[in-house]
Amino acid sequence: MRVLTTAGFSLLAGALPFAAHAAHRAAPVEAPKVHKVEKVAENVYCIFGQGGNIGLIVTAKHAVLIDDQFERIAPGLLEAVRSVTDKPIKYLVNTHGHPDHVGGNVVLEKQVSAIIAHANVRKRMVTEQAKLEPAKRGGLPELALGSEDAQERARLNLHLDGTEIHLLHLGPGHTDGDVMVGVPAALVMHMGDLFFLGMLPYVDVQGGGSFDGLAAQVAAVASWIPDGARIIPGHGPVCGKKELLRYRDFLLAVQTHAKANPGKDAAALAAGFDTAAWPEWKPRPDFVTWESLFSAALGKGTGRAARP
Ligand SMILES: [Zn+2]
Numbered sequence: 636m637r638v639l640t641t642a643g644f645s646l647l648a649g650a651l652p653f654a655a656h657a658a659h660r661a662a663p664v665e666a667p668k669v670h671k672v673e674k675v676a677e678n679v680y681c682i683f684g685q686g687g688n689i690g691l692i693v694t695a696k697h698a699v700l701i702d703d704q705f706e707r708i709a710p711g712l713l714e715a716v717r718s719v720t721d722k723p724i725k726y727l728v729n730t731h732g733h734p735d736h737v738g739g740n741v742v743l744e745k746q747v748s749a750i751i752a753h754a755n756v757r758k759r760m761v762t763e764q765a766k767l768e769p770a771k772r773g774g775l776p777e778l779a780l781g782s783e784d785a786q787e788r789a790r791l792n793l794h795l796d797g798t799e800i801h802l803l804h805l806g807p808g809h810t811d812g813d814v815m816v817g818v819p820a821a822l823v824m825h826m827g828d829l830f831f832l833g834m835l836p837y838v839d840v841q842g843g844g845s846f847d848g849l850a851a852q853v854a855a856v857a858s859w860i861p862d863g864a865r866i867i868p869g870h871g872p873v874c875g876k877k878e879l880l881r882y883r884d885f886l887l888a889v890q891t892h893a894k895a896n897p898g899k900d901a902a903a904l905a906a907g908f909d910t911a912a913w914p915e916w917k918p919r920p921d922f923v924t925w926e927s928l929f930s931a932a933l934g935k936g937t938g939r940a941a942r943p
Contacts, residue, residue: 669708670715675865675873676821682715684708686735687869690825691716692818695796697725701816701825703739712739725795728802729776730827731810732756740774752776753804754783755812785811785843805852811843825867832871832878835916835923838931838938846932850886857883885913893932901930
């Protein structure tokens with residue numbers, strides 16, 4: 636019985652704490668099949684589902700997963716991984732702490748040797764989980780790179796069965812705890828939510844994100860990433876350097892427009908911007924609009940449209 640009716644709850648009043656706990660943990664049993672696997676390069680895959688794009692790296696004896704979307708679909712994610720490899724998942728890397736990237740941690744932590752993320756991801760998850768009942772807590776990163784000073788650059792190189800995997804934090808961007816994951820031998824980079832393609836980028840201003848930091852990081856990666864590299868964005872299709880250069884130019888255009896019109900508010904900036912020149916980035920009234928993007932560029936608001 637997955638769904639307890641109101642009547643069911645009243646009949647089970649004495650057992651309510653147990654029932655609530657059971658209902659919470661029962662959800663993953665459904666294992667909804669929403670995931671699609673795309674091969675990005677030799678031994679590197681992108682798994683699409685609901686939420687942020689997942690990366691999968693297969694080494695000689697292990698697998699490494701990058702992000703895990705939501706708890707309720709984590710069993711389906713594991714099936715998708717098993718369709719590619721039966722090697723054990725050694726590490727789970729979180730590109731940042733948003734729920735559509737770390738929601739599956741509570742399921743995956745039982746499978747992996749360690750969850751790795753930036754120090755601020757762990758810090759924010761601890762704060763968020765303190766609000767939850769104990770049974771719903773878990774999945775915290777055990778290995779944290781960087782410090783709580785988001786400006787401090789950090790890197791961690793994993794050497795797994797001869798495969799190098801580079802984790803890079805270059806400062807505040809989408810949040811204050813972003814990590815990009817590079818696999819040099821495969822020429823692949825997972826940029827997490829530092830890269831949105833298909834919809835306007837979200838800068839989590841209240842989560843320590845910075846539009847200028849985002850633009851600077853994208854410009855930095857674009858300056859050194861090799862021509863043939865393949866890039867997994869946090870949201871959108873797998874792409875290459877051409878799309879990254881366009882994204883760099885897009886962010887620069889937004890930044891330049893905001894700085895060229897001091898004193899104008901986000902709505903006025905949005906109204907005066909040549910949105911048609913950037914069809915790859917579409918506004919979403921329920922998420923990031925042109926106005927909320929310019930608000931983020933001014934360092935104000937939440938970076939996303941107000942929830943209805
Ligand atoms: Zn995010």
